[in-house]
Amino acid sequence: xxxxxxxxxxxxxxxxxxxxxxxxxxxxxxxxxxxxxxxxxxxxxxxxxxxxxxxxxxxxxxxxxxxxxxxxxxxxxxxxxxxxxxxxxxxxxxxxxxxxxxxxxxxxxxxxxxxxxxxxxxxxxxxxxxxxxxxxxxxxxxxxxxxxxxxxxxxxxxxxxxxxxxxxxxxxxxxxxxxxxxxxxxxxxxxxxxxxxxxxxxxxxxxxxxxxxxxxxxxxxxxxxxxxxxxxxxxxxxxxxxxxxxxxxxxxxxxxxxxxxxxxxxxxxxxxxxxxxxxxxxxxxxxxxxxxxxxxxxxxxxxxxxxxxxxxxxxxxxxxxxxxxxxxxxxxxxxxxxxxxxxxxxxxxxxxxxxxxxxxxxxxxxxxxxxxxxxxxxxxxxxxxxxxxxxxxxxxxxxxxxxxxxxxxxxxxxxxxxxxxxxxxxxx
RNA sequence: GUGGGUGUAGCUCAGUUGGUUAGAGCGUCGGACUGUGGCUCCGAAGGUCGCGGGUUCGAGCCCCGUUACCCACCCCA
Numbered sequence: 001x002x003x004x005x006x007x008x009x010x011x012x013x014x015x016x017x018x019x020x021x022x023x024x025x026x027x028x029x030x031x032x033x034x035x036x037x038x039x040x041x042x043x044x045x046x047x048x049x050x051x052x053x054x055x056x057x058x059x060x061x062x063x064x065x066x067x068x069x070x071x072x073x074x075x076x077x078x079x080x081x082x083x084x085x086x087x088x089x090x091x092x093x094x095x096x097x098x099x100x101x102x103x104x105x106x107x108x109x110x111x112x113x114x115x116x117x118x119x120x121x122x123x124x125x126x127x128x129x130x131x132x133x134x135x136x137x138x139x140x141x142x143x144x145x146x147x148x149x150x151x152x153x154x155x156x157x158x159x160x161x162x163x164x165x166x167x168x169x170x171x172x173x174x175x176x177x178x179x180x181x182x183x184x185x186x187x188x189x190x191x192x193x194x195x196x197x198x199x200x201x202x203x204x205x206x207x208x209x210x211x212x213x214x215x216x217x218x219x220x221x222x223x224x225x226x227x228x229x230x231x232x233x234x235x236x237x238x239x240x241x242x243x244x245x246x247x248x249x250x251x252x253x254x255x256x257x258x259x260x261x262x263x264x265x266x267x268x269x270x271x272x273x274x275x276x277x278x279x280x281x282x283x284x285x286x287x288x289x290x291x292x293x294x295x296x297x298x299x300x301x302x303x304x305x306x307x308x309x310x311x312x313x314x315x316x317x318x319x320x321x322x323x324x325x326x327x328x329x330x331x332x333x334x335x336x337x338x339x340x341x342x343x344x345x346x347x348x349x350x351x352x353x354x355x356x357x358x359x360x361x362x363x364x365x366x367x368x369x370x371x372x373x374x375x376x377x378x379x380x381x382x383x384x385x386x387x388x389x390x391x392x393x394x395x396x397x398x399x400x401x402x403x404x405x406x407x408x409x410x411x412x413x414x415x416x417x418x419x420x421x422x423x424x425x426x427x428x
Numbered sequence: 429g430u431g432g433g434u435g436u437a438g439c440u441c442a443g444u445u446g447g448u449u450a451g452a453g454c455g456u457c458g459g460a461c462u463g464u465g466g467c468u469c470c471g472a473a474g475g476u477c478g479c480g481g482g483u484u485c486g487a488g489c490c491c492c493g494u495u496a497c498c499c500a501c502c503c504c505a
Contacts (some may be wrong), residue, residue: 007496010496010497061503062502062503062504063503063504066429066503067503067504086504086505115505117503117504119502119503119504120429120430120500120501120502120503121497121498122498122499122500122501123498123499123500124504124505125503125504125505129505130505131505132505133505200502264504266504275504275505276505282499282500283499283500283501284503284504284505286504286505287505288505289504289505290505310505311505312505313504313505314505315505316505317505337465339463339464341463341464342463370457371458371463372463372464373458373459373461373463373464373465374457374458374465375464375465376464376465376466377464377465377466378465379464379465380465380466381465381466384465387464387465389463389464391463392463393463401463401464403464403465405465405466408465410464
């Protein structure tokens, strides 16, 4: 327990070095995968005009209804701004604002950073959390859906999460042609069974009837199991598109499960939706999810432009890796530790350290006037492969002692040859 | 927003039906080895027992309140 009376706000965490290093590793993995698939980075503001999220995500959603961090700024009149609760709305707004999809151009973009939602924290859920995501704009073909899904699956593979601890769920939510009819049909179904469904589902008939499918109430679950499925009510074009997506996934050998009850909570989704769940995470087991949003650009007043994408939660990837017992490779903090035997040679040791650093070697030195023994302990703890000992003897002869910490052997090296010798032994 | 659980050293946790100076392991620092890590041994530092009230001769332990964290509902990545 900290002795301090100041602490991070509820639902936020400090990422200390042990976690932050894993974070950077995951970001490197992501960037490498994204570049293989032709995605380019985009950084948008962490806050937007509130309207960007209200129009994009939908007024009736929980995110907009009760989870946004919204505030007024000091403008005259004040503007209503909101800390971003997700990434897609901002990316689409930016793409439209800067004409990235003008004249039918496509754009493949990725983003990474913190998102903010006012929710009750629990396992795998914080008020500030990290997402990394991709958006493919201007691409209507089913092959784009398959590529985006493939990238999601392959990214998770690259992080080290084992196959048998993940599953990919897919579904189609239809479009403007078939979804309204289906939605009305489900609302009618709910009304017809209102007496046996829970109150919440009764309300859902008006707000978002499709949500009744993933109601946790066992009674509702069994009643909804007999409800008509959107999969069987898709219009011809949606059915064709969905079939093509599945065919592409089959072709790529990507395993998936069709889940007719998979419903994304954000209003902007159309047609293909998907989610990857990982085992061992508790209640919040979705580590990534997304879908197609062919009408979103129009919501912002742009030309009709198809789009699709996904987001993954970094905290949950960490949980999944931990649950699977996967150790993320961590590089040593220092490759070389420069130890000084007596305080009088501190200047020489410092110069040697600086020279190694300028030569591209991660070199560390003690700044706490500790004993030689302690300096060796530090070197060991930092994972240093070599310790360079600097003392009066070394300065007098111009040869430092180099100890190989793995082999346990020592040799003398001319100071002027030290950088190249160390580099040869480290990289050779 | 609604439930349930838990707050004792930097970390993980003991702490008897309330009883004197609150403990262990790990970690940190020092020493054994006066210029050499990992193993071992010895020693040291480190604590408003979450916070505030109450009961009691006496509270880490009992009661009330409060706050934080955890887990679940809900929702989502």
